[in-house]
């Protein structure tokens with residue numbers, strides 16, 4: 100001690116240790132640093148199974164930048180992906196478009212098998228044939244299509260141009276192109292396209308074999324929007340869209356075959372004898388990996404199938420599954436599987452654990468199977484139950500090579516199906532492959548095959564909807580970056596390194612939920628309820644009733660909600676799947692990120708600021724425009740901040756206006772809002788006058804404005820604001836969408852969740868709401884309850900309340916807002932900001948359109964193409980799942 104004393108470590112009688120080069124053993128072993136996986140999963144006296152939410156990874160030492168985190172990992176023995184993400188073989192998740200984009204982003208898609216073998220092989224072929232920037236299956240017209248039919252297709256598909264070929268199909272001889280300009284002045288709907296198309300002799304075309312750069316150059320010089328590619332016989336082989344070019348920069352991460360440079364693609368098959376033929380067609384189409392798809396993979400049928408596949412198609416890797424135990428894994432590895440899929444009954448749409456009482460908590464399943472399979476060099480894919488980037492990180496840290504996702508991806512543009520609206524929320528359908536709906540659509544045979552009581556359908560999944568996430572091209576980079584941050588925080592530079600640390604006991608994990616607290620208590624390690632990372636307590640539940648879901652724009656694409664089981668198909672003793680099951684996702688936007696691309700103008704928001712909105716009045720998707728983005732959210736100005744174009748927060752407007760506030764305050768608020776509206780008006784005027792985006796030389800030939808209002812108090816502002824803007828801009832009415840929610844209705848709705856399911860809820864059309872709108876623009880309300888004064892808004896607490904200062908801390912938004920804000924608020928916004936989502940490589944659709952009440956013409960909404968960093972942070976809400984009780988998921 101005398102040494103410490105002399106060195107000054109001993110002060111006021113307080114004995115202090117000198118810092119050594121290592122943390123002392125005693126502290127290390129106390130649990131203060133968390134626990135090893137071994138301790139949690141193996142020395143597990145309470146025999147408890149762990150879900151992702153039960154665990155949290157302890158931070159490590161960061162010795163590298165986040166960009167250096169290497170997330171590449173193996174899917175199978177032979178396939179390595181730069182990005183360890185796999186899309187589920189489900190009919191609401193993966194068809195060619197999803198598979199193409201997944202592969203371009205460095206992951207892989209597994210084409211579902213709820214279609215004929217031929218169709219599935221075609222889907223694989225589309226992925227294999229994919230050429231960046233080339234639309235290989237454009238919608239074509241035949242010469243005798245009428246104008247009326249063209250307009251209908253345009254409205255349905257939101258394409259602006261169609262090639263005309265002699266056969267009306269791809270591969271036919273090119274005879275012209277229809278664009279918006281061609282049809283603009285024709286009145287008679289019975290006129291044939293040949294009368295008004297731009298005919299072949301005046302078309303600029305490219306020859307088959309043209310490179311993307313060359314095509315780009317031709318488009319630039321010709322100032323055309325579309326470039327048809329023809330072969331020597333003048334037959335159409337591809338179409339190149341100018342608007343797609345920018346999006347189609349080569350992706351260095353893309354998952355490609357090393358031999359032929361084609362994108363990697365997977366496909367699922369079942370275990371029936373027929374599936375051998377299916378596998379043959381898939382192999383012929385060039386599939387790289389076949390997933391043998393069963394909920395319980397350890398069966399003689401699957402073992403036989405794997406053996407067959409390995410013998411018949413040695414060039415194709417085989418993923419067996421699903422399994423959740425080492426002994427199941429053993430059988431499939433022995434049969435020759437190159438990879439395993441792990442997860443049973445934990446998918447968001449699963450009811451397997453309820454219906455069949457068999458399954459396993461996913462973190463436990465991943466840990467145990469990965470650890471066993473590793474001995475044989477077999478990677479595993481953690482399938483199902485991924486709800487956030489955090490779950491991905493956890494899965495990887497627990498030994499998974501890749502993660503497979505369904506619900507996370509089902510709401511993206513690339514997933515099959517059309518968007519539709521419910522309560523103002525833009526949704527896509529998502530359903531379990533074992534749901535009644537999916538079975539009716541083709542999966543039925545899987546369940547009834549070879550069973551004595553083949554008339555009994557036992558659903559093992561449910562259907563519902565997921566909210567719009569926009570395009571994968573932005574979503575995947577966001578997920579990737581989230582995972583990189585997670586690994587960095589844990590001090591792990593790569594997936595491989597995480598593996599080492601998992602097995603050498605240097606990865607620290609801690610349990611987090613009350614149930615796992617029992618486990619810790621049993622281990623004698625924990626004396627108080629843990630509070631770190633309590634994900635479960637952060638969930639909000641968003642009931643969206645399953646029936647009553649409005650139709651998507653393409654009613655044929657999917658059936659109209661789950662069909663009730665026929666009486667004689669029902670067995671009373673089998674629990675029916677819950678009628679309600681859906682999950683929604685809220686985004687917390689990160690205003691700190693430099694998310695606003697230069698031409699955007701942001702006025703107002705705020706906590707959940709929408710990313711730049713872009714509404715184009717340009718009907719020609721080929722027209723060059725630089726969108727100007729203006730969003731005014733009068734409703735939130737009262738708690739708002741003003742964000743400059745580069746994303747810096749300029750002012751914060753902290754004073755609240757509520758009807759219960761003094762009239763003086765209210766007036767002040769109104770004038771502040773009026774100022775913002777004035778500013779917006781100036782911008783509109785400036786843009787219109789100069790034809791340029793504010794502070795930019797970019798041409799800007801469009802503009803529309805979105806005004807959202809949530810409260811009675813703001814009604815006038817919304818109304819007056821929209822009026823002013825309209826006057827200033829002479830915009831047509833339909834370019835102003837006003838959503839005016841009335842507080843009392845919101846309160847009612849929020850207090851009776853069921854009401855949300857009613858399709859016509861309470862829609863309050865603001866001034867300038869299109870009087871006639873297509874499905875998809877009818878925003879309905881679904882909004883926060885009446886506000887009581889939140890501490891944040893009380894002047895006294897203003898100074899020290901951090902959330903008040905930065906105005907955007909979701910986590911601190913509990914209290915009166917707790918339920919309402921993240922869900923309803925961001926819902927409204929999400930609606931709007933995702934409206935502009937448009938087509939993909941294949942030049943497809945923007946499902947949202949407004950028809951002008953004046954001329955009945957569709958008014959397409961464009962999307963800006965300026966790259967910007969992902970700005971959303973996913974948060975899941977999970978509703979209606981019995982396993983939320985935490986009982987059924989905890990079989991270990």
Ligand SMILES: NC(=O)C1=CN([C@@H]2O[C@H](COP(=O)(O)OP(=O)(O)OC[C@H]3O[C@@H](n4cnc5c(N)ncnc54)[C@H](O)[C@@H]3O)[C@@H](O)[C@H]2O)C=CC1
Pocket residue numbers: 188369370371372392393394395398400421442443444445446449451483531532533545546548549559560
């Ligand atoms: N991961 C999960 O937890 C779950 C996934 N699902 C998904 O639902 C879909 C259907 O899954 P399953 O019901 O497992 O389909 P499956 O086709 O593997 O099994 C259905 C029934 O048919 C039987 N069967 C299969 N091949 C057979 C053969 N050759 N001879 C005799 N009987 C045979 C099975 O034993 C089972 O009873 C899959 O897409 C699966 O991924 C369904 C439930 C849970």
Ligand SMILES: O=c1[nH]c(=O)c2[nH+]cn([C@@H]3O[C@H](COP(=O)(O)O)[C@@H](O)[C@H]3O)c2[nH]1
Pocket residue numbers: 187188189421442444445446447448449450451452482483484485503504505506507530531532533534559560561
């Ligand atoms: O119990 C189930 N009943 C079903 O009908 C069903 N359909 C799919 N799956 C599995 O769930 C996975 C996707 O799960 P997530 O939506 O959580 O990503 C998928 O990858 C599948 O493993 C089902 N499980």
Ligand SMILES: [K+]
Pocket residue numbers: 191192509510514515516527528529
């Ligand atoms: K979908």
